[in-house]
Amino acid sequence: MSAPTPTEAPPPHPVLTRPEILSPAGDWDCVRAAVENGADAVYFGLERFNARMRAKNFTVADLPKLMEFLHRRGVRGYVTFNVLVFADELSAAEDYLRAIIASGVDAAIVQDIGICRLIRAISPDFPIHTSTQMTVTSAAGVEFARDLGANLVVLARENSLKDITAIREAQQSAAGPLPLEVFVHGALCVAYSGQCLTSESLGGRSANRGECAQACRMPYELVSDGAPVDLGDRRYLLSPQDLSGLEVLPELIRAGVASLKIEGRLKSPEYVANITRVYRRALDTAMAEFASGQLSSVAPAPTARGEAAPAPFDPQSARYDLEMGFSRGLYTGWFRGINNQELAHARFGTKRGVFLGTVTRVGRDHVALTLVAPLKPGDGLVFDAGRPDEKEEGGRVYQVETRGGETVLRFGQGDLDFSRIQPGQLLWKTNDPELDRRVRQSYEGDQIRFRRPLHLEVHGHAGAPLTLIARTEEGHVARMDTTSTLVVAQKQPLSTERLRDQLGRLGGTPFVLGELDNQLEGDVIVAVSELNDVRRRLITAVDTLRAAPQRWTMNPATLGPVAASLLATDAAVPGPVAPAPDAPPELIVVIRHLHQLEAAWATGARTIYCEFEDPKKYREAVTRFRELRGNDPAASLWVIPPRVFKPGEEWILRQVLSSEADGYLVRNYDHLPWFAAHRRRGDFSLNVANPLTAGHFINHHGLERVTASYDLNVAQLEALLQGAPAAWFDITLHQHMPMFHMEHCVFCAFLSTGTDYRNCGRPCDRHDVRLRDRVGAEHPLKADAGCRNTVYNSRAQTGAEFADRLLALGARSFRIEFLNESADELQRTVSRYRQLLRGELSGGELWREFKLINQLGVTRGQLESAPPLMRRKP
Structure with missing residues (x-):
């Protein structure tokens, strides 16, 4: 296509939908942390049937209060029902689902195909989000989910940006593409979710039942053709770096992703607040850049929320905050395709934080290094000797003294055993108390900090009341009239500026003034007290609308258990010919x-x-x-x-x-x-x-x-x-x-210098490889035609x-x-x-x-x- 001539209008920018920020919530503090830092939705588990049984979790009895709080703040709430459900649990699952649906939650995140069927039989309109545990990696998987009645599909973490675009474009339904959700930040499972049987195989703790034992974070030796492979200090062969999609956020928006999910229902409220805030700011900035058509420049976050424009988004500062929140190293995962040399550095499987530098010398009561990141007294440190499975030296720094290009660090008496610290060890900052305080201040207490736009229309003419109509981002609409009528203004009529000043006084509410559409006819005026009164009554009406629970259609339980009815229907369908009993x-x-x-x-x-x-x-x-x-x-x-x-x-x-x-x-x-x-x-x-x-x-x-x-x-x-x-x-x-x-290829990562099948030399074709665990068991490793690896249990x-x-x-x-x-x-x-x-x-x-x-x-x-x-x- 030729470039437009100077007289042609440039082609319009594609209309891009703003994806939601979906944050984890393990308890009430995490909920508040997410809401006050800009989450559009939160997801949480209950005391049963969820894949994070070690989280604090809510109970069914908590749901009405929880959903009212979320909805008053314009935030959606999704229940995780993301485990396999056994035959003898279907009756209990049905009762549980009825309580969930009646409570007005916005959706359930579901793994089990039978539970999708059960939900749709109980309620024809209650939203189903299929979990990443359902292992959807293609358009056919999305159509399978649509056929089950799903309203949104969470894709596998292993899908690249190219895959996501292809999946969205390949959907053929007349109803349009199903919304797609992706994990944008947090821990990466090395195995495909829903396909990992490691915890089940080694200890009867099923990841498909919420009891993952995280065997991927353990050290392993690589044994090739019967001999150990010397990999130096790389022993965490199956432990990927943590996912951070910050760098590819614009590409995710272009790909049409509907929801950006932050992993972390086992994490602290400080983590939830920190990560949510970073992605909220990054998303606002990206959407502003798309709107201006200047993605190459850094634009300030939009000011539609009626507040002073924040400082321009700083990616470097944001990365620091993300690394301090929790980091085994941050990486874009599979979004940019497969790079087996980068996915898992294999040096550790636990939190590190921000890299500070390499120790150059060690004194009797101090260490010295060349700092590559900021450090101040009170920060927490750990010395990395390449043996993270053993006790590591660490503590809080008391004094930071710069001498030329070298920085000397001193610690509290007796805090460290300096004999265990050697030149060449790596130093990491694991805690920043100042950041923690700032993060906690963002959500502690009852103060409303994050506010959402309220769009207003003003109508009226002389002799009639002023009519104020409010619309929220969620679609609620309310109307209020003043108790007195408008009169012709002799001076200072109600201009748009005066209306914005008076109606925008929304402090103490969860709103800021968004768009204001002034449709007043002629120069009219009404008492300021009337404006204040109608504004307050309108806010109360909007708040009441928001607080009302979602009302989903539900087939009455008096008709009998739905699960039993489905089972009877299934059994009546002619199926495989049953063999004779003998x-x-x-x-x-x-x-x-x-x-x-x-x-x-x-x-x-x-x-x-x-x-x-x-x-x-x-x-x-x-x-x-x-x-x-x-x-x-x-x-x-x-x-x-x-x-x-x-x-x-x-x-x-x-x-x-x-x-x-x-x-x-x-x-x-x-x-x-x-x-x-x-x-x-x-x-x-x-x-x-x-x-x-x-x-x-x-x-x-x-x-x-x-x-x-x-x-x-x-x-x-x-x-x-x-x-x-x-x-x-x-x-x-x-x-x-x-x-x-796994998508992660151990053969490629540790027996070659290649990044994927195109340049690895295919060591999988030439070597018998096993992973030796901490108890000496050697688990066979196999690669398939797609270069995916399977680790088999050594024991039959x-x-x-x-x-x-x-x-x-x-x-x-x-x-x-x-x-x-x-x-x-x-x-x-x-x-x-x-x-x-x-x-x-x-x-x-x-x-x-x-x-x-x-x-x-x-x-x-x-x-x-x-x-x-x-x-x-x-």
């Missing part, structure tokens, strides 16, 4: 190497699932399998696509589809349409934890079966089999549980002891999974499970045998463990 169980063998195929067939396995790192090998597997099966119609080979799909990865699915396998395992939302013309079964990554979720995939999407979630213990699995036809489910009896599933897990109970409930399809096992190991293991399912061997005998012969050890796994949330009293 039918022999099916043993499904899952292999991950081509050489395991013939070994599996030799054991008598006639249903085989293949998950290979290179999908090009699926063709070879299908060809060989067809040679093996001959004319056996009952034998089938199923292939497994990569667990995550992102825009631009269609080539991988085309490769998988070209194998012409007998069937395909669905692992994410894109697989549903891609393999719609073929036999499909659902894998564990769909997080099927209750019959409502299972019914959605079986009846609505036509899957033959789904794999029960790995978050279920045996009691919860039994409840699932009792609540839905057992023919719907594959049950995994033996596996090396996949723990971390078996549910053999529970097989009889599951068989008695009608379960007939059991998965036995293998990782790197030899043909002999595979055949021995499958043979023993065949004996188990035929009743020739007890589960206890099999457990004891495997424990003895397996050098790495075999654990009973998650079926034995009761996730902590189940042990809590409601």
